[in-house]
Amino acid sequence: xxxxxxxxxxxxxxxxxxxxxxxxxxxxxxxxxxxxxxxxxxxxxxxxxxxxxxxxxxxxxxxxxxxxxxxxxxxxxxxxxxxxxxxxxxxxxxxxxxxxxxxxxxxxxxxxxxxxxxxxxxxxxxxxxxxxxxxxxxxxxxxxxxxxxxxxxxxxxxxxxxxxxxxxxxxxxxxxxxxxxxxxxxxxxxxxxxxxxxxxxxxxxxxxxxxxxxxxxxxxxxxxxxxxxxxxxxxxxxxxxxxxxxxxxxxxxxxxxxxxxxxxxxxxxxxxxxxxxxxxxxxxxxxxxxxxxxxxxxxxxxxxxxxxxxxxxxxxxxxxxxxx
Ligand SMILES: Nc1ncnc2c1ncn2[C@@H]1O[C@H](COP(=O)(O)OP(=O)(O)OP(=O)(O)O)[C@@H](O)[C@H]1O
Ligand SMILES: [Mg+2]
Numbered sequence: 001x002x003x004x005x006x007x008x009x010x011x012x013x014x015x016x017x018x019x020x021x022x023x024x025x026x027x028x029x030x031x032x033x034x035x036x037x038x039x040x041x042x043x044x045x046x047x048x049x050x051x052x053x054x055x056x057x058x059x060x061x062x063x064x065x066x067x068x069x070x071x072x073x074x075x076x077x078x079x080x081x082x083x084x085x086x087x088x089x090x091x092x093x094x095x096x097x098x099x100x101x102x103x104x105x106x107x108x109x110x111x112x113x114x115x116x117x118x119x120x121x122x123x124x125x126x127x128x129x130x131x132x133x134x135x136x137x138x139x140x141x142x143x144x145x146x147x148x149x150x151x152x153x154x155x156x157x158x159x160x161x162x163x164x165x166x167x168x169x170x171x172x173x174x175x176x177x178x179x180x181x182x183x184x185x186x187x188x189x190x191x192x193x194x195x196x197x198x199x200x201x202x203x204x205x206x207x208x209x210x211x212x213x214x215x216x217x218x219x220x221x222x223x224x225x226x227x228x229x230x231x232x233x234x235x236x237x238x239x240x241x242x243x244x245x246x247x248x249x250x251x252x253x254x255x256x257x258x259x260x261x262x263x264x265x266x267x268x269x270x271x272x273x274x275x276x277x278x279x280x281x282x283x284x285x286x287x288x289x290x291x292x293x294x295x296x297x298x299x300x301x302x303x304x305x306x307x308x309x310x311x312x313x314x315x316x317x318x319x320x321x322x323x324x
Contacts, residue, residue, distance in 0.1 A: 036234030
């Protein structure tokens with residue numbers, strides 16, 4: 001482990017660890033660019049989420065960033081190393097959980113993890129788990145406990161459920177403690193418990209300084225991201241912290257109702273307050289405080305609710321508009 005880390009200069013927290021410039025990928029048989037000129041950077045230690053509908057170019061982007069696919073043009077550096085010309089240095093810094101499973105079905109979970117760890121030069125090979133170094137055994141047991149699959153790691157992959165297989169891939173990708181962990185839809189197929197455990201673990205991984213780069217179709221998983229990049233048809237359509245994306249795209253609003261709806265409607269009209277009947281009266285705050293707005297209304301109200309927009313609201317408003 002020491003030998004591997006010495007050769008790579010660590011990136012200072014907060015400095016750019018992923019730099020993507022004008023990245024383009026056109027598959028040989030593709031009619032259009034799967035990735036069509038995207039540029040962004042990710043700071044060291046960030047939790048970064050890449051979002052977009054099916055076919056947007058997320059897996060293509062991750063594959064280029066993790067050196068499994070060569071870009072058509074543009075430049076990508078991870079920790080200052082170019083993904084094309086310095087691929088082996090990049091590989092040592094990244095861990096990846098693929099969208100599609102890639103485990104050897106005839107081996108046990110632990111054997112899959114062991115061969116990967118040996119291949120990365122982390123530990124010497126021993127033909128049995130009990131003969132492996134203590135540090136290895138501890139690391140595997142800790143990760144297995146964390147994802148609640150202690151009982152399954154010594155069983156062949158082919159008899160395990162999809163969710164357990166996913167967890168084994170996660171364990172495998174974390175063995176070399178990568179500086180950047182890429183996860184392509186990591187929670188797909190996990191049950192609620194597995195999903196929660198994974199998030200807890202990822203928060204810990206991030207707190208220890210690892211940059212986490214994730215794609216997901218579950219928008220609530222990206223709410224806690226430091227930055228979000230939304231792509232569609234290979235192009236960036238929105239980029240920034242979730243709070244800014246939400247503020248730009250969907251405003252907060254209040255929902256109110258009254259037993260005497262006619263009176264409320266008439267009062268809103270008189271006061272010049274714009275509203276929509278949905279069927280509750282929906283009023284955009286547009287920077288006003290809800291308190292001020294409500295204080296000015298004389299009609300007795302039967303319902304008052306403040307709607308805080310979610311990232312999903314923002315996402316749907318962008319992607320919806322594009323596909324219209
Ligand atoms: N090997 C390939 N050859 C040709 N076209 C491909 C190949 N892989 C992906 N594509 C195309 O590139 C585009 C982007 O695909 P990609 O898998 O990157 O999307 P994605 O955002 O990961 O989608 P999903 O959410 O469904 O995983 C799609 O139009 C897809 O059909
Ligand atoms: Mg994908």
